[in-house]
Amino acid sequence: MKTHFHPCSDADTERAPCGTWLGETSHTTGDWSHVTCGHCLRNKDRIKSAQAADEKVIVEQMGAMVDHMSSNQTPNGERAYQRLLDE
Numbered sequence: 001m002k003t004h005f006h007p008c009s010d011a012d013t014e015r016a017p018c019g020t021w022l023g024e025t026s027h028t029t030g031d032w033s034h035v036t037c038g039h040c041l042r043n044k045d046r047i048k049s050a051q052a053a054d055e056k057v058i059v060e061q062m063g064a065m066v067d068h069m070s071s072n073q074t075p076n077g078e079r080a081y082q083r084l085l086d087e
Contacts, residue, residue, distance in 0.1 A: 002037040003027040005044075007051055016040065017047045 004016035006028035015021055016028065018039035035041060 003029055004037045005035045005040040018043055
C-alpha cells in the first residue's frame with residue numbers, strides 16, 4: 001500500500017492532496033521522507049505551495065480575530081476577550 005502525504009492526522013480525510021481516494025487501509029504521513037505515492041511526489045511543489053497558502057489564510061484570519069477582540073470593549077472599559085478568558 002502506498003503512503004500519501006497529508007499534513008494533518010485527520011482520520012475523516014477521504015482524499016489525499018494528490019487526489020487519490022483514501023480507504024481504511026490507506027496510509028498517510030506528514031513527513032515527505034515516508035511518502036511512497038508517485039502522484040504525491042510528482043506534485044510535491046504544488047501540494048507544498050497550497051499548504052503554505054492555506055496556512056497564510058489561517059494566520060491572517062487569526063490576526064483579524066485578535067484585532068477585533070482587542071478593540072471590542074465593554075461599556076465599563078473591560079476588553080471582551082479578557083472577560084471570556086476570566087469566565
